[in-house]
Amino acid sequence: MLDDTDKKLLAALQKNAHLTSHQLGEMLNLSPSQAGRRRQRLEAEGYIQGYSARLDPDRLGLHVQGFVQVQLGTHGPDHARSFARLVQTRPEITSAWTMTGEADYLLRVYCADLPALNRLIHEVLLPHPAVARVHSQIVMDQIKRDAPLPT
Amino acid sequence: MLDDTDKKLLAALQKNAHLTSHQLGEMLNLSPSQAGRRRQRLEAEGYIQGYSARLDPDRLGLHVQGFVQVQLGTHGPDHARSFARLVQTRPEITSAWTMTGEADYLLRVYCADLPALNRLIHEVLLPHPAVARVHSQIVMDQIKRDAPLPT
DNA sequence: CGGAATTTCGCGCAAAACATGCGCGCATCA
DNA sequence: TGATGCGCGCATGTTTTGCGCGAAATTCCG
Numbered sequence: 001m002l003d004d005t006d007k008k009l010l011a012a013l014q015k016n017a018h019l020t021s022h023q024l025g026e027m028l029n030l031s032p033s034q035a036g037r038r039r040q041r042l043e044a045e046g047y048i049q050g051y052s053a054r055l056d057p058d059r060l061g062l063h064v065q066g067f068v069q070v071q072l073g074t075h076g077p078d079h080a081r082s083f084a085r086l087v088q089t090r091p092e093i094t095s096a097w098t099m100t101g102e103a104d105y106l107l108r109v110y111c112a113d114l115p116a117l118n119r120l121i122h123e124v125l126l127p128h129p130a131v132a133r134v135h136s137q138i139v140m141d142q143i144k145r146d147a148p149l150p151t
Numbered sequence: 152m153l154d155d156t157d158k159k160l161l162a163a164l165q166k167n168a169h170l171t172s173h174q175l176g177e178m179l180n181l182s183p184s185q186a187g188r189r190r191q192r193l194e195a196e197g198y199i200q201g202y203s204a205r206l207d208p209d210r211l212g213l214h215v216q217g218f219v220q221v222q223l224g225t226h227g228p229d230h231a232r233s234f235a236r237l238v239q240t241r242p243e244i245t246s247a248w249t250m251t252g253e254a255d256y257l258l259r260v261y262c263a264d265l266p267a268l269n270r271l272i273h274e275v276l277l278p279h280p281a282v283a284r285v286h287s288q289i290v291m292d293q294i295k296r297d298a299p300l301p302t
Numbered sequence: 303c304g305g306a307a308t309t310t311c312g313c314g315c316a317a318a319a320c321a322t323g324c325g326c327g328c329a330t331c332a
Numbered sequence: 333t334g335a336t337g338c339g340c341g342c343a344t345g346t347t348t349t350g351c352g353c354g355a356a357a358t359t360c361c362g
Contacts, residue, residue, distance in 0.1 A: 010206060018168075018202045020347060031312075034313075037311095051167065052168050056200050059196075093295060095297055110300055143239075145246055171321085173319090173320080181340095184321085184339090187322070
């Protein structure tokens with residue numbers, strides 16, 4: 001189980017994974033060795049899955065973010081699998097979920113510009129035999145980004 | 152500008168930010184000092200915004216993920232600001248975007264269970280004076296998770 | 303209910319691993 | 333031929349981590 005110190009530690013590491021054991025210890029009123037040991041424990045127990053670098057999409061030339069809702073036509077398992085494979089191969093699609101409701105899939109996409117998003121939809125998604133309809137929404141502004149998970 | 156080695160480095164660090172300069176050097180056919188220097192450069196030039204820990208939502212008891220589309224009623228700037236502030240205060244809402252299309256906001260939410268999501272919608276979102284309609288979609292499965300951004 | 307044993311949680315130290323600043327060599331190009 | 337960019341290895345300072353130890357809490361048994 002997680003005590004209060006563990007929760008603070010997890011929150012801190014979500015904001016900045018490069019905190020040293022020493023800095024962590026200062027925040028938590030713990031010695032560096034104890035702070036490090038707690039982190040090890042949380043990693044071993046599976047609370048922490050890993051560490052990733054946060055990139056700046058705009059700096060990389062990815063000026064358009066969007067969400068694409070995809071509705072499949074014939075709901076056969078083969079078609080769904082084939083579509084799932086397509087999703088895996090496209091780098092513009094960074095995350096994908098199957099959902100309840102009308103839309104079967106929700107895709108999070110990053111594209112260089114609107115023409116690129118348009119090409120993704122009309123030349124990649126719509127031509128796939130399983131796809132019946134897509135509905136795309138474009139991100140205008142991100143008002144909250146990757147806040148720490150509640151604990 | 153980014154050369155091919157930089158792109159590989161960014162892709163590797165998105166998967167695992169705890170790679171040492173030595174490991175990075177092996178992948179890129181570079182010495183540890185050079186790999187580290189490249190990373191420093193990419194950080195300084197703003198390609199890398201920071202590093203975060205990836206937590207396991209399920210391990211934390213957050214068994215329900217969803218997306219909530221929110222449509223505001225009166226589109227006055229005061230109402231919108233007030234709603235944006237509400238979004239910031241709720242820990243279940245980890246990300247939020249303003250969007251094109253019918254829905255004004257898209258919220259990404261993590262809840263312990265369905266009743267908790269229900270409470271969030273009916274006791275937090277809908278009572279807000281600016282909110283006209285909400286439409287929630289629940290994640291059944293994540294088929295692609297945080298793939299590296301295309302470079 | 304009381305006391306001893308065991309477990310839990312903390313500390314600091316020392317060794318190993320790691321990052322980083324510095325000086326140097328090599329290739330490219332004007 | 334000189335300047336510049338890009339790479340290397342080495343040395344130093346920092347960070348992590350394994351280990352031994354002690355205090356507090358908890359459990360177990362008489």
